Amino acid sequence: MICENVLEAVGGMPLVRLQRMTGPEDAQVLVKFEGVNVGGSVKTRTALKMIERAEERGELAPDSIIVEPTSGNQGVGLALVAAVKGYAARIIMPDSCSEERRRIMEHYGAEVVLVHDAGGIGACIQECIALAASMAADDPRVFVPQQIENRDNLVAHVQGAAAEILADVQAAGIAVDGFCSGFGTGGTITGVGGELRRAFPEVQIWAAEPEHAALLSGGAIGIHVQMGIGDGIMPAIMDTSLIDEIVVVTDDEALECARRLAREEGLFCGISSGTNVAAALRLAAQLGPDKTVVTLAPDTGERYFCTPLFAG
Numbered sequence: 001m002i003c004e005n006v007l008e009a010v011g012g013m014p015l016v017r018l019q020r021m022t023g024p025e026d027a028q029v030l031v032k033f034e035g036v037n038v039g040g041s042v043k044t045r046t047a048l049k050m051i052e053r054a055e056e057r058g059e060l061a062p063d064s065i066i067v068e069p070t071s072g073n074q075g076v077g078l079a080l081v082a083a084v085k086g087y088a089a090r091i092i093m094p095d096s097c098s099e100e101r102r103r104i105m106e107h108y109g110a111e112v113v114l115v116h117d118a119g120g121i122g123a124c125i126q127e128c129i130a131l132a133a134s135m136a137a138d139d140p141r142v143f144v145p146q147q148i149e150n151r152d153n154l155v156a157h158v159q160g161a162a163a164e165i166l167a168d169v170q171a172a173g174i175a176v177d178g179f180c181s182g183f184g185t186g187g188t189i190t191g192v193g194g195e196l197r198r199a200f201p202e203v204q205i206w207a208a209e210p211e212h213a214a215l216l217s218g219g220a221i222g223i224h225v226q227m228g229i230g231d232g233i234m235p236a237i238m239d240t241s242l243i244d245e246i247v248v249v250t251d252d253e254a255l256e257c258a259r260r261l262a263r264e265e266g267l268f269c270g271i272s273s274g275t276n277v278a279a280a281l282r283l284a285a286q287l288g289p290d291k292t293v294v295t296l297a298p299d300t301g302e303r304y305f306c307t308p309l310f311a312g
Contacts, residue, residue: 005084010038010048011160015168015294020264021277027177027284027291030169031261031277032161034298035269039080040073040104041299042161046187047077049156050145051085065090065142067135069128071121071184072101072228073299074147079110090142092131094124097227100303121213122221122232148185148235157191165192165294166199178204178293180247180279182229182272186238188296193242196294204287207243208279211250216240225251225308228272228298247282249275255309257281262301270304273297 003009013036018029034042054060065088068078075091082089089110093101096117105112115131117124129146136142147153169176179196181189193205209215212222213230221232226249258274261267269277273296280295287293301309 006038007048007081007084010044012164013037013161015165016265016267018265018277021260021281022284025285025288026281027287027289027293029277029280029284030292030294031267031280032165032294032296033267033269034161034296035267035273035300039077040302041076042188042296043073043077043299044080045077045160046147046153046156047074047081047145049159050147050150050152051078051081053152053155054143054145060087060143061141062086063141064088065139067092067132067142067144068147069093069125069132070147071125071231072097074185075110075112076101076104076108078145079105079108082110083108090135092128094121094128096121096124096223098303099306104303119223120221120232121223121230125231125233147187148233149237151237153185153187154191154237157187158195161188161296162192162195166195169292169294174292176200176203176294177287177291178206178280178283180206180208180276180283180293180295182208182226182275182279183235183238184229184231186235188298190237190239190242192296194239197242204244204283205242206245206247206279206283208247208249208275210254210275211248214248216243216246217248219248226254226271226275227307228270229275247279249278251308253278258301258309261297267297268301269297270299270301271307271309273299
């Protein structure tokens with residue numbers, strides 16, 4: 001296969017069955033490993049879909065500037081897509097996000113604008129959103145995809161990860177009994193979870209959230225290390241009616257699970273992958289043998305070297 005550009009290679013990530021992190025009394029856990037996707041995360045899918053659909057609607061011009069407020073991976077995805085398509089990109093993000101993320105975006109040619117995180121990620125993200133809206137009001141060239149409101153985000157998950165998961169499990173003759181996901185924009189849990197519920201009406205869908213940003217659980221929104229989820233904002237595109245249970249994951253649990261994924265399963269994942277798999281392991285223990293739990297490992301561990309993930 002010869003691709004005309006790297007965007008043609010987006011998607012097609014494998015489902016990997018955990019071998020050492022589950023026990024004989026647990027359900028099997030299948031992990032959609034998005035760390036090997038183009039751009040290193042699931043967010044390349046959503047970035048590409050949002051830009052493609054905007055182009056189809058005539059919302060972008062050659063001199064357009066793609067501006068997005070984000071806590072990380074969506075900015076990387078948009079910077080990559082903008083580089084291939086020839087757009088300027090400006091990413092607005094909290095200064096508490098990993099330095100690797102910033103450098104990757106800049107390496108793709110994007111301008112990075114940092115907003116100080118004074119200890120409340122929700123307030124910081126709101127400031128990033130307001131700044132993006134101000135830029136759009138001041139410059140007609142600015143296009144803000146706004147992932148937490150953009151339903152093309154959902155389309156990317158429905159047509160991408162969800163369709164691939166369903167094709168793989170159905171080819172293997174497997175029914176999905178549980179699905180776990182953290183949420184930032186709500187795109188994964190709504191897009192993938194909704195499609196799994198349609199295919200398997202009895203599937204249990206669990207939402208995972210950080211202990212110090214337990215929005216659905218009614219907790220305080222503070223500082224945590226589970227980047228990309230727990231932004232302290234209720235995303236407009238998330239369908240909470242799909243959620244059967246909310247599980248709270250501590251930073252230590254997410255970090256340890258991410259380390260175990262590398263050391264026991266060979267999956268070099270980021271911290272939110274640890275969050276997702278920690279929740280999936282709880283659900284697997286509850287469901288028991290002869291059942292199947294699916295989750296995503298949203299990104300690679302290669303953008304977390306300066307974080308506590310590599311301190312242990």
